[in-house]
């Protein structure tokens with residue numbers, strides 16, 4: 445059976461320079477280009493955890509808080525937060541750095557879900573994840589609720605079965 449992994453084992457850091465071909469007419473990074481880079485970084489991270497081919501199953505809400513400008517350096521950090529049966533959740537943090545002015549701002553956060561598949565596209569089990577730090581334990585706990593929310597929204601889980609998610613809204 446698959447060996448247990450740590451979140452650190454899947455850490456992936458990707459850098460990209462925003463070039464003219466990546467921007468709109470206001471010289472801002474196109475959202476679709478950033479989502480593409482995020483998908484690649486997250487897929488590499490999921491593959492490091494699974495040691496398998498992975499496919500993107502879903503992308504949670506990604507908000508663009510402020511424009512990223514031409515010439516900025518994008519840093520995308522991706523790490524697996526939790527594994528389930530055949531799927532893993534990957535968290536992404538994105539920063540935009542303007543090297544001449546010395547500024548670096550957090551621009552995006554997101555969660556992507558990947559499913560491990562064999563050469564025929566059949567889903568296969570993934571290794572267990574053992575969180576270690578306080579932050580990793582918090583992300584691990586939250587991953588169960590985020591999974592329930594995305595599966596309910598995708599019509600793949602009955603709301604009544606989303607026990608941990610519903611508990612968030614229960615009156616004490």
Ligand SMILES: CC(=O)SCCNC(=O)CCNC(=O)[C@H](O)C(C)(C)COP(=O)(O)OP(=O)(O)OC[C@H]1O[C@@H](n2cnc3c(N)ncnc32)[C@H](O)[C@@H]1OP(=O)(O)O
Pocket residue numbers: 483487498499500501502528529530531532557559561567594595598600
């Ligand atoms: C890196 C890339 O960009 S790859 C290219 C883009 N992605 C693709 O082409 C993927 C196309 N989609 C597929 O191949 C299929 O829908 C799959 C493999 C993702 C899921 O197949 P399904 O037949 O729905 O499989 P099934 O219902 O058995 O679920 C398998 C796993 O997917 C998860 N899953 C299915 N749909 C979703 C969803 N919308 N969101 C999150 N997880 C999902 C399930 O929870 C399950 O995880 P678990 O085994 O850990 O509990």
